[in-house]
Amino acid sequence: MVTLQYDPALPEARSDPFPLYKRLREEDPVHWSEALDAWVLTRYDDVVAVLRDPRFSADRSRARNRLAQEAMAAAEEYGRPGRGNTMLTSDPPEHTRLRLLISKAFLPHAVEKLRPHIQEIADQLLDEAPEPGRLDVLMDYAYPLPLIVIAELMGVPAEDRAQFKRWSDDIVATLGGSFSSPGLVERAAKSGHEISEYFREVIAQRRKQPKEDLVSVLVAAADEGDDLSEGQLLATCIVALIAGSETTRNLIANGMLALLRNPDQLEKLWSDSSLVEPAVEELLRYAGPVQCTARVAMEDLEIDGHAVEAGQVVFTMVAAANRDPAHFADPERLDITREHNYHVAFGSGIHSCLGQPLARLEAHIAFSTLARRIPNPRLATEALEWGPSFILRGVKSLPITFSA
Numbered sequence: 001m002v003t004l005q006y007d008p009a010l011p012e013a014r015s016d017p018f019p020l021y022k023r024l025r026e027e028d029p030v031h032w033s034e035a036l037d038a039w040v041l042t043r044y045d046d047v048v049a050v051l052r053d054p055r056f057s058a059d060r061s062r063a064r065n066r067l068a069q070e071a072m073a074a075a076e077e078y079g080r081p082g083r084g085n086t087m088l089t090s091d092p093p094e095h096t097r098l099r100l101l102i103s104k105a106f107l108p109h110a111v112e113k114l115r116p117h118i119q120e121i122a123d124q125l126l127d128e129a130p131e132p133g134r135l136d137v138l139m140d141y142a143y144p145l146p147l148i149v150i151a152e153l154m155g156v157p158a159e160d161r162a163q164f165k166r167w168s169d170d171i172v173a174t175l176g177g178s179f180s181s182p183g184l185v186e187r188a189a190k191s192g193h194e195i196s197e198y199f200r201e202v203i204a205q206r207r208k209q210p211k212e213d214l215v216s217v218l219v220a221a222a223d224e225g226d227d228l229s230e231g232q233l234l235a236t237c238i239v240a241l242i243a244g245s246e247t248t249r250n251l252i253a254n255g256m257l258a259l260l261r262n263p264d265q266l267e268k269l270w271s272d273s274s275l276v277e278p279a280v281e282e283l284l285r286y287a288g289p290v291q292c293t294a295r296v297a298m299e300d301l302e303i304d305g306h307a308v309e310a311g312q313v314v315f316t317m318v319a320a321a322n323r324d325p326a327h328f329a330d331p332e333r334l335d336i337t338r339e340h341n342y343h344v345a346f347g348s349g350i351h352s353c354l355g356q357p358l359a360r361l362e363a364h365i366a367f368s369t370l371a372r373r374i375p376n377p378r379l380a381t382e383a384l385e386w387g388p389s390f391i392l393r394g395v396k397s398l399p400i401t402f403s404a
């Protein structure tokens with residue numbers, strides 16, 4: 001019998017990981033992955049329990065596994081400026097302080113004010129699509145939309161977006177460890193340097209001349225003694241740009257692909273755009289972009305009879321939890337009218353996604369605009385290429401045709 005192993009280097013870990021998640025959940029829900037040198041959890045209750053358990057740290061530098069050591073060696077070799085702890089990788093009380101600094105900008109009422117402008121951007125992108133009756137949902141729409149929004153919020157020129165995309169694609173490609181060629185690791189390091197230099201410059205400008213943007217808010221917090229180091233300031237800018245764009249991009253593209261592959265659901269949404277809110281929740285559950293996050297055990301403990309040692313890494317597979325039949329009826333089915341959809345696509349506990357209101361607003365606008373303006377969409381090809389990250393899963397391009 002072939003033993004069941006989760007190996008993120010397998011192509012299906014990116015193209016279609018769901019059959020593997022199902023097997024793991026059924027046969028080995030607290031799984032030791034040799035490839036990851038870490039535990040892999042696929043049941044909803046286990047994932048949520050770990051994400052809410054203070055015995056686990058989000059500071060990956062505390063990990064004692066092979067991959068963390070390799071990542072640290074690569075950071076030494078290539079040097080990565082701006083890699084101070086951000087809220088994503090810190091624990092309370094530091095996490096609480098860092099999160100508070102920028103949380104105001106992402107509260108639902110602050111975000112709701114952006115609605116007319118986001119709508120304008122969505123319409124303009126479709127107006128500018130290069131060919132009538134054809135659209136690359138990823139390149140023409142899903143990638144620029146959230147990137148323009150977050151760039152504007154941060155106060156950096158949206159015209160620099162091709163450069164932001166290259167930098168963040170390179171950095172995201174190596175998230176979760178070096179399951180990639182050495183070339184990719186070098187590129188990520190080079191892009192890390194370039195994006196840091198870019199933001200160093202922006203920070204210096206805002207110091208001289210503050211504006212009404214997120215970078216100015218962070219600079220003021222750092223300068224007013226909020227105990228935000230220069231490295232943390234820089235790292236927070238980089239994380240906000242990447243977290244605010246790569247994720248929503250992949251939700252729009254993966255979500256559209258899921259709809260195209262379930263034409264009855266697409267038809268339902270296209271004929272009744274009042275369904276857009278439950279539809280986006282279902283797309284987050286069924287085709288969410290973030291497959292997993294990770295925590296480090298801070299003490300020896302047990303998960304369902306398995307001994308987890310202090311310093312070991314635990315991958316919480318939120319995308320697998322979202323298809324756990326213990327919590328979702330008929331979980332492998334896309335149902336845009338699903339009720340009580342308590343998915344964990346945005347994580348759980350103190351690190352749960354700060355950008356949720358913005359991501360939801362962008363996705364509501366993105367899908368309702370497509371439904372209004374892109375009649376009878378069809379996939380132009382089944383030959384889709386998936387990006388290199390098993391953590392942030394998404395296609396590189398999504399060409400469709402439609403009735404012009």
Ligand code: HEM
Nearest residue numbers: 087088243244247248251293345346347351353354355359
């Ligand atoms: C569909 C889109 C998105 C998804 C699926 C998503 C998913 C997630 C997940 C799963 C986490 C938890 C990570 C962990 O526990 O280790 C997270 C955290 C975070 N997300 Fe998002 N995200 C999305 C969009 C955004 C947007 C638009 C922003 C805006 C800037 C954003 C900013 C953040 C930040 C700052 C954190 C860290 C929060 C903390 O550590 O306290 N995300 N996100």
